[in-house]
Amino acid sequence: DQQVKQNSPSLSVQEGRISILNCDYTNSMFDYFLWYKKYPAEGPTFLISISSIKDKNEDGRFTVFLNKSAKHLSLHIVPSQPGDSAVYFCAASGNQGGSEKLVFGKGTKLTVNP
Amino acid sequence: NAGVTQTPKFQVLKTGQSMTLQCAQDMNHNSMYWYRQDPGMGLRLIYYSASEGTTDKGEVPNGYNVSRLNKREFSLRLESAAPSQTSVYFCASSEAGFERGITGELFFGEGSRLTVL
Numbered sequence: 570d571q572q573v574k575q576n577s578p579s580l581s582v583q584e585g586r587i588s589i590l591n592c593d594y595t596n597s598m599f600d601y602f603l604w605y606k607k608y609p610a611e612g613p614t615f616l617i618s619i620s621s622i623k624d625k626n627e628d629g630r631f632t633v634f635l636n637k638s639a640k641h642l643s644l645h646i647v648p649s650q651p652g653d654s655a656v657y658f659c660a661a662s663g664n665q666g667g668s669e670k671l672v673f674g675k676g677t678k679l680t681v682n683p
Numbered sequence: 684n685a686g687v688t689q690t691p692k693f694q695v696l697k698t699g700q701s702m703t704l705q706c707a708q709d710m711n712h713n714s715m716y717w718y719r720q721d722p723g724m725g726l727r728l729i730y731y732s733a734s735e736g737t738t739d740k741g742e743v744p745n746g747y748n749v750s751r752l753n754k755r756e757f758s759l760r761l762e763s764a765a766p767s768q769t770s771v772y773f774c775a776s777s778e779a780g781f782e783r784g785i786t787g788e789l790f791f792g793e794g795s796r797l798t799v800l
Binding site for chain 2 (some may be wrong): 575578582603605610611612613614615618658660671673674675
């Protein structure tokens with residue numbers, strides 16, 4: 570039972586264009602969402618987050634949008650740069666069965682071509 | 684700024700051997716975690732420690748034990764390694780733990796690549 574789904578294993582975009590990474594979740598108890606970026610042979614690093622009371626959070630070139638009714642969030646990177654090439658993990662946090670959980674998606678590998 | 688340090692970075696074991704993965708953080712964080720990452724599986728929580736002196740099972744705890752030695756250190760032990768435990772293991776820490784709600788980020792180590800033959 571996959572509660573956080575990243576249905577695109579990979580995405581390829583041209584430098585300067587927009588990258589859109591998508592994430593769907595099934596559990597309505599999730600109330601906080603995070604994106605992590607991971608380069609090869611390194612640990613994931615926090616990128617941006619959004620609380621369920623908001624529908625948008627922006628940090629420089631990165632914007633996360635949350636559509637609670639659709640249980641969908643997306644990460645927009647504008648403009649995309651070759652250094653953005655990495656695996657992006659979506660994660661969701663919330664109370665499940667009386668305890669807080671943090672659940673990760675399987676990741677989307679982004680390749681930004683020069 | 685060391686952050687989260689894991690040792691060893693690479694290890695090859697034979698089936699049935701035991702080993703301990705070490706993790707230390709210097710950010711004075713309360714909570715620490717062990718994840719494993721497998722191809723196509725994302726990050727799965729093995730065990731976590733919300734605070735010094737407490738540990739709890741995560742999603743995939745079977746075959747592992749943990750020790751929260753002190754606030755800085757959280758170790759993961761494989762008592763009898765199996766090929767299914769071949770994976771990349773990540774230790775992480777955070778200021779707030781699951782019980783207090785995740786409002787900030789997890790800080791990850793660089794990972795430990797374990798191969799069990």
